[in-house]
């Protein structure tokens with residue numbers, strides 16, 4: 402039953418301010434109400450929500466606790482408190498709140514599901530699985546519990562069970578687009594590539610313009626490999642990756658800048674006057690520290706806005722261009738004494754357009770230095786490149802050499818190296834140093 406405060410016009414007015422997004426005014430109005438009615442649990446609750454919406458988590462927790470002191474079994478408040486506690490990393494307390502909700506109503510599928518999520522975060526996988534199963538059992542249409550069940554099984558390598566759970570979630574709601582790549586990843590891990598391909602195709606049928614779905618579908622269909630990754634795919638992948646990119650690459654023992662550094666020493670560029678440099682596919686700027694001391698001008702180009710934002714923070718580039726490296730190279734004839742392309746040709750199958758554009762953009766004595774991932778399965782193929790399950794391309798050495806020649810570039814040196822680690826071993830690459838032929 403609503404109390405007298407909740408029936409007052411002052412309460413209505415406060416709620417309206419909150420709904421309309423006038424946070425400061427709403428907070429004042431809630432606090433005024435509490436000054437006259439400190440036991441109005443609903444007002445403490447709404448104030449807690451408002452504070453949470455403003456990321457003032459500890460104040461939100463305090464308000465929600467005050468609300469619960471007055472109405473200890475209010476499920477909505479317990480749920481809100483559990484979610485804020487979870488968000489702020491108070492997992493034990495959050496789990497206790499969800500358990501409390503389950504004690505109040507053991508048929509509450511959402512509470513079981515949320516309890517499972519927190520248990521999984523705490524590392525209690527088996528208990529999390531039981532909670533997700535319970536939620537799924539209680540509610541035949543509960544998609545999230547099945548998706549979470551799939552995630553939990555996947556995290557402990559129970560791939561067959563994960564597949565069943567994801568398939569069940571997608572059967573209930575085929576528009577749960579985020580589940581298609583997860584199911585496909587499990588199928589790939591189970592070496593069921595045809596089925597993974599079907600799943601990507603289903604994903605595409607629900608989301609025909611999705612560049613990730615299209616590119617990953619192509620990784621399963623060798624007869625339809627695109628000549629390069631679509632810019633929209635690259636942009637989406639790296640915008641998503643930008644925040645954690647540097648740390649992730651460090652964990653993978655990334656050697657790109659070191660390999661470029663070794664090739665640069667061989668060119669003796671440090672001994673010549675400062676030069677004009679393009680860092681093509683510059684990403685977050687991991688090569689910038691290496692290049693800046695040699696540079697008259699240092700320009701970066703990349704497709705991903707968020708990677709460029711990271712590069713900008715370094716304050717080492719004279720200019721950062723958002724765009725496709727081939728187009729930028731084509732538009733700047735003889736502009737650069739050094740063009741560096743580090744760990745970026747993995748998004749190109751056909752290298753010839755990029756090599757030709759680089760040849761066009763190099764000054765007469767300029768250098769192209771790039772890393773290219775080698776095909777570790779086939780030393781020679783008809784196409785010369787292969788789109789791997791990772792979504793990156795690798796190339797054969799013969800193909801690299803032939804593409805350089807076609808683009809009228811002569812290789813000064815081609816050395817082999819290790820670019821970084823990855824799940825199933827080390828990524829081998831060649832480091833190419835080339836100049837305009839003739």
Ligand SMILES: C[S@@+](CC[C@H](N)C(=O)[O-])C[C@H]1O[C@@H](n2cnc3c(N)ncnc32)[C@H](O)[C@@H]1O
Pocket residue numbers: 635636639657658681682683684685686687688702703704705708724725726727742743744745748
């Ligand atoms: C693996 S990261 C490497 C970044 C950087 N070169 C390094 O060594 O840390 C690949 C970068 O290439 C960019 N990229 C891929 N294809 C591109 C293209 N066609 N034009 C411009 N940037 C591209 C991506 O957005 C991403 O930032």
